[in-house]
Amino acid sequence: MTIADTTTVGQIAAESPNATRELEKIGIDYCCGGSRTLGEACAEAKISVDEVLERLQKATAAPKPDADKNWQDQPLADLIAHIQGTHHVFVRGECPRISALAEKVVGVHGKNHPELAEVQAVFSGLAGELSVHLMKEEQVLFPYIVRLEEASVAGEPAPPAMFGTVVNPVRMMMQEHDGAGEALREMREATKNYSLPEDACASYRALYEALQGFEADLHQHIHLENNILFPRAVAAEKRE
Ligand SMILES: [Fe+2]
Ligand SMILES: [Fe+2]
Numbered sequence: 001m002t003i004a005d006t007t008t009v010g011q012i013a014a015e016s017p018n019a020t021r022e023l024e025k026i027g028i029d030y031c032c033g034g035s036r037t038l039g040e041a042c043a044e045a046k047i048s049v050d051e052v053l054e055r056l057q058k059a060t061a062a063p064k065p066d067a068d069k070n071w072q073d074q075p076l077a078d079l080i081a082h083i084q085g086t087h088h089v090f091v092r093g094e095c096p097r098i099s100a101l102a103e104k105v106v107g108v109h110g111k112n113h114p115e116l117a118e119v120q121a122v123f124s125g126l127a128g129e130l131s132v133h134l135m136k137e138e139q140v141l142f143p144y145i146v147r148l149e150e151a152s153v154a155g156e157p158a159p160p161a162m163f164g165t166v167v168n169p170v171r172m173m174m175q176e177h178d179g180a181g182e183a184l185r186e187m188r189e190a191t192k193n194y195s196l197p198e199d200a201c202a203s204y205r206a207l208y209e210a211l212q213g214f215e216a217d218l219h220q221h222i223h224l225e226n227n228i229l230f231p232r233a234v235a236a237e238k239r240e
Contacts (some may be wrong), residue, residue, distance in 0.1 A: 003056050005049045009041050010034025012056065014072060014227040022059035024216055026052060031222035032181035071228050076149045076236070079229055080142045087221035088134050094214050095127040101207045109204060113197060115190040122190070123211070126183040133176050137225075141169045145233045152236045166237045170230045177222045184215045 001007075001015045013020045013030040023030045028041045038056075042049040071079045102120040110116050140163075147159045148166065163169050188194065194208040 001060075003038065003053060003060070005039035005042070005053065006037050008035055008037055010223075010227040012038065013223050015070075016060045017070070018059045019056055020220060020223055022055055024219060026055065028052070029181065029219070031219050031226055032178050034223070034227050071224060072232075076229065076232055077146045079224065080146060083221065083224055083229070084138060084142070087217060087224070088138065090217050091130055091134060091214075091221075094210065094217075095130065098123060098207070098210050098214060099127060101203060101210060105201075105204050105207045108201065109199070112199070118190045119187050119211070122183050122186050126180060129176065129179065129183075133173070133180075136169075137173065141166075141173060144169075145229070145236075148233060148236050152239065158237050166233050170234060174226055174230065177226060180218060180222065184218060187211060188215070 001011075003012055003019075009023065009028060009030045013023060013034060020030055026045070026047065028038075028045055033041060036044070038052065039049050042052050069082075071082070099120075102116070102123055106116045106120050144159070144161055144166065151157065151159055158166075191208065191211075194212055196205060196208060200208075
């Protein structure tokens, strides 16, 4: 694809997994902020759009042997299995580990670094919301999307759903994604982009590393849902 400053960030991310990694490095939010054009996103992040275009072109031009699958043309059932097997498993494994780390670091450094208590509170809220969010996806929305795809392949009408059209749960999940994106931003702001103070111990370091890893994974996770899975599910329902 040709990337221009008028291309939306979501389109760029949906077309190329390499582009999502580059956007992550540059600091442009491509999941919840996916509807903005690249020009708008660059203006907001105060970086030169020409420089970003050059970096993206380089990243997307270089074919990497281990490049991720392009989920745009894979079956939705496979994409769902990938999301659950990779990202949902990661969230469930990391939440208790990060909570325990935060507890420890706040106990030792909380007095000198009040932002740690804020991070702990925001993360605990995020972890709680995510646990319910993943359950809703796994028990309601994802199984329905699999049935929707099966019906679409068989040339049958969309199966009946208690929520009416798939647009409704999709909208709800996307609102929850926005909330999660906001929590990630709050933690990044409170920690001044995860910069470690001089007296940081190994646990402090581990906590900040874990939070940044959690952020990168959640961005990729939300991107796959917001920019690929959900639009394709809505299109399958409409038979576009
Ligand atoms: Fe998910
Ligand atoms: Fe989600």
